[in-house]
Amino acid sequence: MSRRARLALFLCSGPGLAAVLVLGFRGLPAIGAYHGVYGLVVNGVELSERHATDFVTSLNFDLRAFDTLGEEYILFAAAVGVAVVLRGLRAEDEQEQDEQSADSSRKQGFAGASDALRALSLLLVPLFVALGAYVVLHGALTPGGGFQGGIVLAAGPIAGLLAGRYLALKRIAPESAVEALDAFGACAYALLGLGGLVFASSYMQNFLPLGIAGHLLSGGYMPLNSIAVGLEVSGAFLLVWTEFLDQTLIVARGEGS
Amino acid sequence: MTVVQIVALAAVAITGAGVVLAADPLRAVFVLGLFGLTLTMLFFSFQAPDVALSEIVVSTLALPLIVFAALRKIREHERELERRDGGQ
Numbered sequence: 001m002s003r004r005a006r007l008a009l010f011l012c013s014g015p016g017l018a019a020v021l022v023l024g025f026r027g028l029p030a031i032g033a034y035h036g037v038y039g040l041v042v043n044g045v046e047l048s049e050r051h052a053t054d055f056v057t058s059l060n061f062d063l064r065a066f067d068t069l070g071e072e073y074i075l076f077a078a079a080v081g082v083a084v085v086l087r088g089l090r091a092e093d094e095q096e097q098d099e100q101s102a103d104s105s106r107k108q109g110f111a112g113a114s115d116a117l118r119a120l121s122l123l124l125v126p127l128f129v130a131l132g133a134y135v136v137l138h139g140a141l142t143p144g145g146g147f148q149g150g151i152v153l154a155a156g157p158i159a160g161l162l163a164g165r166y167l168a169l170k171r172i173a174p175e176s177a178v179e180a181l182d183a184f185g186a187c188a189y190a191l192l193g194l195g196g197l198v199f200a201s202s203y204m205q206n207f208l209p210l211g212i213a214g215h216l217l218s219g220g221y222m223p224l225n226s227i228a229v230g231l232e233v234s235g236a237f238l239l240v241w242t243e244f245l246d247q248t249l250i251v252a253r254g255e256g257s
Numbered sequence: 258m259t260v261v262q263i264v265a266l267a268a269v270a271i272t273g274a275g276v277v278l279a280a281d282p283l284r285a286v287f288v289l290g291l292f293g294l295t296l297t298m299l300f301f302s303f304q305a306p307d308v309a310l311s312e313i314v315v316s317t318l319a320l321p322l323i324v325f326a327a328l329r330k331i332r333e334h335e336r337e338l339e340r341r342d343g344g345q
Binding site (some may be wrong): 057144151 | 258262306307309310311314315318319322323326327329330333
């Protein structure tokens with residue numbers, strides 16, 4: 001379809017869409033007006049029932065823990081899919097390159113970084129790891145939790161990439177360790193639910209003592225869930241990132257030789 | 258609606274248009290990071306800090322890393338194809 005035809009189509013249908021949108025927005029309640037019941041119930045009841053001060057995390061990891069199980073397995077399946085496809089591609093590429101060129105130098109990697117960048121990443125790595133661990137452990141107390149802290153944790157080794165030391169990154173976070181981390185996190189989350197089945201009466205029921213609200217070990221098994229999710233998310237993201245970066249490394253090797 | 262919320266909404270609209278109108282994918286990724294930051298401010302001003310934390314880590318860390326790696330691979334692949342065509 002030519003550009004003019006597309007423009008004409010938009011000019012015909014755009015005002016219709018705009019009219020429908022305006023009509024729809026006029027029927028909405030005002031910003032901040034909440035018409036539901038569940039949120040108000042949770043706000044009133046959650047602190048006395050679960051002793052956790054971050055209600056969103058308690059919804060994620062306790063009151064609606066089963067939904068989070070599905071979400072974690074979505075991430076797990078996505079990471080496994082990426083690994084399967086890209087590793088298959090990488091095996092083919094490596095075979096092709098070995099046939100084409102006799103010497104494939106393994107030293108070729110990303111370009112070296114300036115000293116300022118190296119100093120910055122030296123600062124960033126402990127910052128990321130500390131911040132990630134803090135957000136994961138305080139999931140039940142402050143905003144954040146397993147998912148957010150997990151990504152920040154995964155960014156720690158990636159800051160090594162910022163310093164131009166990708167091969168060092170591969171030694172800190174080798175593929176087997178990253179896979180094991182991902183699988184362990186996913187497995188731990190499902191098994192914590194089994195603890196609920198064994199010690200309390202139903203799957204994913206909170207079975208640990210609730211503690212005092214505001215302390216680190218409060219909310220029953222929420223900190224454990226948070227840690228499991230944090231490990232799983234950081235493992236999944238590290239797996240995906242290193243797979244993508246390995247792909248560029250393969251082509252860069254081909255360029256150099 | 259407070260002033261902060263209105264400003265955040267306007268910033269989201271402007272940077273969203275900026276992402277679409279960016280010249281090539283590389284520039285679009287940088288504007289996407291900026292768009293993620295404005296979305297974070299929007300969520301924060303609407304009193305949703307958990308969502309804001311998720312948005313900031315995803316749009317400034319996860320997405321740009323993946324897209325940069327993919328863009329680099331595409332560019333190297335194109336260069337490799339050019340080299341092969343030029344050699345033969």
